Amino acid sequence: MLIVAALAILALILLGLGGPLHGRVPRAAVWVYGGGAVACAALLALGLAALAAGGGPVIATLPVGLPWLRAHFRIDALSAFFLVVVNLGGLTASLYGIGYGAHERQPGRVLAFFTPFLAGMNMVLLADDAFAFLLSWEFMSLSSWLLVVSNHRQADNLYAGYVYLVMASMGTFALLLGFGLLAGSEGGYAFETIRAQAPGAGLAALVLVLTLLGAGSKAGVVPLHAWLPLAHPAAPSHVSALMSGVMTKVAVYGFVRIAFDLLGEPDWWWGLVVLLLGGLTSVMGVLYALMQHDLKRLLAYHTVENIGIIYIGLGLALAFQAQGFPGIAALGLAAGLLHVLNHSLFKSLLFFGSGAVLAATGERDMEKLGGLIHRMPVTALMFLVGCAAISALPPLNGFVSEWMTFQAILLSPQLSDWTLRFAVPAVGAVLALSAALAATCFVKAFGIVFLGRPRSGQASGAAEADRWQIGSMAALAALCIVVGVVPGLFVDMLGPVAELLVGDRLTPQMGLPWLTLVPVAEARSSYNGLLLLLFITVSTVIPALVIHRFATRAMRRGAIWDCGTPSADPATQYTAGSFAQPIRRVFGTTVFHAREHVDMPLPGEVRAARFHVDLKDLAWDLFYAPVARGVAAAADRMNHLQFLTIRRYLTLVFAALVLLLGVLAVWH
Amino acid sequence: MALIVELVMQGVQMALVLALAPLLTGVVRLIKARLMGRRGPSPLQPYRDLLRLTRKEAVLAENASWLFRTAPYLVFAGMWVAAALIPTFATGLIFSWAGDLIAIVALLGSARFFLALAGMDVGTSFGGIGSSREMMIASLAEPAMLMIVFTLSLVAGSTQLSTVAEFMQGPDVGLRVSLALALVGLVIVALAENARIPVDNPATHLELTMVHEAMVLEYSGRHLAMIEAAAALKLLLYVSLIACVFAPWGVASAAEGPAAYAAGALAYAAKLLGGGVLLAVFETSIAKMRVFRVPEFLGVALMLGLLGLVLLFVTRSL
Secondary structure: OHHHHHHHHHHHHHHOOHHHHEOOEOOHHHHHHHHHHHHHHHHHHHHHHHHHOOOOOEEEEEOOOOOOOOEEEEEOHHHHHHHHHHHHHHHHHHHHHHHHHHHOOOHHHHHHHHHHHHHHHHHHHHEOEHHHHHHHHHHHHHHHHHHHOOOOOOHHHHHHHHHHHHHHHHHHHHHHHHHHHHHOOOOOOEHHHHHHOOOOHHHHHHHHHHHHHHHHHHHOOOOOOOOHHHHHHHOOHHHHHHHHHHHHHHHHHHHHHHHHHHOOOOOHHHHHHHHHHHHHHHHHHHHHHHHOOEHHHHHHHHHHHHHHHHHHHHHHHHHHHHOOOHHHHHHHHHHHHHHHHHHHHHHHHHHHHHHHHHHHHOOOEHHHOOOHHHHOHHHHHHHHHHHHHHOOOOOOHHHHHHHHHHHHHHOHHHOOOHHHHHHHHHHHHHHHHHHHHHHHHHHHHHHHHHOOOOOOHHHHOOOOOOHHHHHHHHHHHHHHHHHHHOHHHHHHHOHHHHHHHHOOOOOOOOOOHHHOEOOOOOOOOOEOHHHHHHHHHHHHHHHHHHHHHHHOOOEEEEOOOHHHOOOOOHHHOOOHHHHOHHHHHHHHHHHHOOEEEEEOOOOOOOOOOEEEEEOOOHHHHHHHHHHHHHHHHHHHHHHHHHHOOHHHHHHHHHHHHHHHHHHHHHHO | OHHHHHHHHHHHHHHHHHHHHHHHHHHHHHHHHHHOOOOOOOOOHHHHHHHHHHHOOEEEEOOOOHHHHHHHHHHHHHHHHHHHOOOOOEOOOOOOOOOOHHHHHHHHHHHHHHHHHHHHHOOOHHHHHHHHHHHHHHHHHHHHHHHHHHHHHHHHOOOOHHHHHHHHHOOOOOOOHHHHHHHHHHHHHHHHHOOOOOOOOOOOOOHHHOOHHHHOOOOOHHHHHHHHHHHHHHHHHHHHHHHHHHOOOOOEOOOOOHHHHHHHHHHHHHHHHHHHHHHHHHHHOOOOOOHHHHHHHHHHHHHHHHHHHHHHHHHOOO
C-alpha cells in the first residue's frame, strides 16, 4: 500500500520538472496537470481503501534520512482520512489547472512547484517520525511559498511572500522545538517511541502551546492568521484553492496528530484553550471577511473563520476526552473532521469560481464586478452552491457539520468543570453569530460579483469559463450536495478515526431508515438532509406548476422600477463597501478600529466629495507590530557588536564558552 | 394503514398552515386598523390580494436573471417546509424528525439568503439597502434565536421540537427563569424576523425606513404573491412556535384519535387569534426605532438567550 503512495508522491515530485520544459515541449502544462490528477486520484483511492479496510495501520521504514533514525512512514485511519481530503482537493485543482493555466502569464513558474507542493502535503500525512514530518512540512511550506511569489512582478505579492516566509519559519521552528521536547534527551524521534513514553504534565502543556503556535499559524488561528489573507490570494487561483482548502487542513492534521495522538491523555484545560481560540478565530475571521472587497481576500479571511469552527469541534473533543466522555468526544471530533472535509470542498469550489471570474475579467476587486450571472451563468450557479454551502444552509454540507458541533455543545452540561461550563455556551453563541455573519458575507460576495449590473467594462465583457474549470467546479458542487444529503456515509467514514484518537465512535449511521443522521439518540436529535431536499424540491415545484397551469404564465420585461427613480448609472447600485456598512457600524469601532473620513467640499467648490474608511486588522497592532518593534530595537542595540576590536571578540567567544560549560555543569 | 393516516396528518398539517397564514395576517391588519380608529379591510383581504397577484402578468426588470425568478418559489418552499415542521395541533407527525429546531432556524436562514440575493439582482439602490439591512438584522437575530433554541433544548433534553412540545405539556417543566428569558428573547426575535414594528414596518413604503419592503420592491405578479405568502407563513410559523413551546395546552399527541385532533385544532386556532391580538396591540402601542438602534434591541435578545443558557449550564447539577 505504501509502495503505491511512494510511487505516486515520487511521480508528483518528478512532474515538477515539467516546469522548465514549458514552452519547449508542446502541451507540457496538460501533461503536468494531467499527471498530477492521476497521481492524486491514486492517493485518493488509497486513502478510501485504507478507510474502508478499517484503518489498520500500515507501516514502512525506508533506509533514508538520519542514519540512526531512518525514515518511518505509516497510514492509519487519521492519515487515510486526510489523504482523502488532500487528494480530492489536489485532483480537482489539477483538472482546474488544465483550463486555468492557459490564463497564466508565466506558467512555467507555477508548473514547476505545483505538483511538488501536492507531494509535500501528502508526505506530511504519511510521515511517522519527527524528522520526516518536519522535512515534509518545510517542503510543503517552501513549495507553496514559491507559488505565492510566482507572480513576482507585483509588489504586493512579494510582500505577501515575505510575511508568509517569516510566519512559516516561525511555525516550523515552534514545531521543531515541540518535537525536540517530545523526543527527550534520548532522541526518540519516531512517533512510535514518542507514543510509548507519555510526557509529564508540564512538558505536555509546553508541547501543546508550541503545537498551537506551529500548526495553528499554518492553519490561520487568530492572532497568527495575519499572513494568510495576504499569501493565499497572491497565488494563482487553483493554488489559492489548495492553500486555503487543503494546506490549512494539513495544518489541522498536524495539530490533531500531536494533540490527540502523540501527547497522550489530555489535561482538562487543553479543551478550554482550543475552544476559546476556535471561537475567537471564527468570529474575527468572518468579521474581517465581511469588510473585504477583494474577492479572493474575502475568501481567505473566511478560511480563518472555518478553521475556527474546526477548532471548536476539536476543542470540545479534547474537553470531553479529558473528562471521560469518549462517546461525546467522538461526536465533537467527527463534527470537526467533517467540517475539514466540507470546508475543503466548498472553499476549493469558491476559489475556483473566483479564479474563473479573475480569468474572465482580470479583476479581483468586487467594486468593479457585477452582473456576471448573465455572462457566466454556469460559473454563477456553481459559485452559488458554494456560497450556500459555506453559509451553512440546509440541505447542503456546511450545515451538517455545524449542526453536529451544536449537538456536541448541547451535551456539554455534563462537563464537571466550571470554567468549561461558562465557556461552552459563550462559544456556542459565538459560533451561532459567526454562522449568521457568514451568510451575510456570502450574500455580499455573490450579490456584488454576480448580481446587479456590471460596474466596469471588463465585467460587462466577460465570457464563460472553459470546460475544465466548469467540470472541476461541478464535481465539487455535486460533492457539497452529496455530503449534505447523505451525511451518514461520511460520518461512518470517520468512525475508525474516532476509534483511533478517542477510543470510541458514533453509532453506524448508514443502516438507519431514510438515511437519517442520529448522532446520539433519536429522541434527542436527528437530521435528514435527503428528506429536506425532497420537501423543498416538491414544495418549490408544486406551487410553480399550479400557478403556471391555473393562474397565469404571462410575463413581460420592463424598465427597472426602483420606486420610480431608476438611474442608468451602475454606480448607483449598492457596493461591497456599502453592503457591509451596517455591520461596520455595529462592530466597527471595537473590532476594526474603523475611522471614517469625509472630505466634503465647501459650498462653491467644484471638486468631488471624498469618503474614505480606515480599517485595521487588530492582530497587526496588538501582536505583530510590538514583536517587529522589539526585534528592530534589539537589532539596533546589537548593531555595535559588529564594530568591535579582535580582542573584544576573543573575550566574547571565551565568555560564551565558559557560560555554556557552566550551564552544562549545572544541568547534569 | 397507520402509515397512511400519518401521511395524511402530515399533509393536513402542511395544508393547514398554508390555509391559515393569510388569515392571520388579515386578522392582525384588521385589529390594528380598529385600534387606530379605522374600519380596516376584511380579514379575508390577504386571500383576495394573493389571488389577484397570481392572476396578474409578472413584470420583470429587463436585466433580471433566473435567480430573480426562482427565488420567490425557493423562499416560499423554505418557509412552508419550516412551518410544516412545527407542531400545530398535534405532535409527533411522521416527518417531524427530519429537521429539528436548529434545522428550522437554518431553513429560515436559507429563505432569507435567497430573498436577500434576489433584492440585489436587478442592481438598484433600494434593493441593496434592503438586502444589506435585512442581513444585518438577521445576523443578530439568528444567533439570538439559536441561543433560545439551545435553552429550550437543554430544558427538554432534545432539539426535536415534538419532544420539546411534549415535555412542555408534561409536569416536569415548572417555572424556570431560563424559560422566561427565552420567551422574551423569542418575542423580540419574532418581531425582528417578521419585519414588524419596532424593527421594520410592514405597511411602509417610505423609502428610507423600509427594510423588507425595499428588498422586494422590484417584484410583481405571481412572484410577489409567493413572497407575500412566504411572509404570511413566517408570521404564522413564529406564532405557532411560541404557542407550541410556551402555551402547549391542548396539542394532541401522536395517534390520539380524531377527537383529540379536533380539540387540538380548536386550541390552535384560539392561540393564533390570541397571538394576533397581542401582536396588533403591541404594534399600535409602540413607535418604530431607527435602524441603528435595532442592533441594541436585538443585542438584548441575544444577551437574554445567552443568560438563560448560562443559567442552565450552571444550575444543571446543583
